[in-house]
Amino acid sequence: MKLIDGKQISQDIVSELTTEVAELKGTKPCIAFIRVGEDPASVSYVRQKNRTAEKIGITPLLFELPETVTQEELFAKVEELNADKTVNGILIQSPLPKHLDEQAAFNLIDPNKDVDGFHVQNAGRVVQEDPDGFVSCTPAGIIEICKREGISLEGKHVVVIGRSLIVGKTFALLAMQKGPHANATVTVCHSRTKNLPEVVRAADVVVAAIGRPNFVTADMVKDGAVVIDVGINRVEDPSKKSGYRIVGDVDFAAVEPKASRITPVPGGVGPMTVAMLMKNTFKAYQLQSRS
């Protein structure tokens, strides 16, 4: 099938983890969520992560801090959770209110509990190809899709559009690593790239993570390319009750006929993120049990 069903893949991962957690003797894995304020998107994301954890048998702990929380109070909570041996993973829901230093908060998390992979040390572990590091969930999810769908990156030309820390750069680093499910030739292009369409046309695998609706058009895509769409963009749509719909970074209707494989939006990369977070939490539990 041409369409990559990220929803199904993420459900498979959740099922596998449910089995693995059920087989554990003793304490179950535990993830702590810190959410600051009542941003509706953040509330919804954390709820979804909480629900998936529960489904798997991972114990979720939810800490809801007020919008007015001070940096000291937030940091004290992180340090408390770092010290708590029953907590295996800690996630601070982004974005934080502007008076808080988000990267400093991520860097305060014990890197071995940093299941979101945002700690500077985990960024470094990706560069150094350390298998015990935590990789941020979206790029890890793309690699997982490739593994499970038999899409080999070996020797392929992967072109990543977008150089964000959380997606573009990290995926580029993963794809160029040594070893199976990697070994790709990798190009990173972005808003400053000249002749972007020409650069993207060289790709065997296109990863679109630039955050612009329908940015990747059919003329940029080589016949038979694999197209991975990371974009989640709201565009106005009066025909919808909400007044908008979600589209990716790829002009799906036009690109789909040329692609050998393609992820839809929604239902492609998006659902993988929560599944990979749970996989990271299970990994953290295992690494912590070992030591």
Added chain:
Amino acid sequence: MKLIDGKQISQDIVSELTTEVAELKGTKPCIAFIRVGEDPASVSYVRQKNRTAEKIGITPLLFELPETVTQEELFAKVEELNADKTVNGILIQSPLPKHLDEQAAFNLIDPNKDVDGFHVQNAGRVVQEDPDGFVSCTPAGIIEICKREGISLEGKHVVVIGRSLIVGKTFALLAMQKGPHANATVTVCHSRTKNLPEVVRAADVVVAAIGRPNFVTADMVKDGAVVIDVGINRVEDPSKKSGYRIVGDVDFAAVEPKASRITPVPGGVGPMTVAMLMKNTFKAYQLQSRS
């Protein structure tokens, strides 16, 4: 001039640092070198770094540990130097004997004294574009060459051949950063790349760091490209007293006529490494004085 004189640039940097250090009131910057065993190349490298530090007015401390040193003894020395407030930078000369865990030793160095930029946290800081991080000296030296020679990477297609931690990957991350002296479209290719010549031909700037003599041939280089040769390879040469000569990764004689700018080997990127180490040591001193 077409030829990039890395030796001259590095001498300029040494002169500038000499002036800056002379102007400092109070304690001068201090770098500690740890060398294990008597590997002739390591002895020579450390001697050269030591001499350059002295020339600038940076205090060098040399710790020569025996080949048989245990990991515990090495780590104890690193921790002693971490705790010593008069030491601003620490360098462990690579390679270490095989019974020692080199990356663990690098990761034990206080990241704020890690002037070689090999600590996992400094690898992460490059990814996160943290200006207070330490960048490993060879890729930092290439950026410095570009700055000083007026070679803009903005919107250019940079192709890096080689994905080593110390050079290829780190340079790729620097070139794709946001901001001046960066903003490049970056491709990383390597031994597993298919159609490598075709990939390299797309480059406005070629960075060869694959460690194979004369690997980059004229047919791989676009007319007018900038060619940066990081290779340092020994090839047999009976006409030399030593029996060998040093060549780069680029077939210089054939490529030079096509290039708009090119670094020779020796005398190109090589001399930049020690100069950047000294720049990092001065930066460490400044950051530590501030805090």
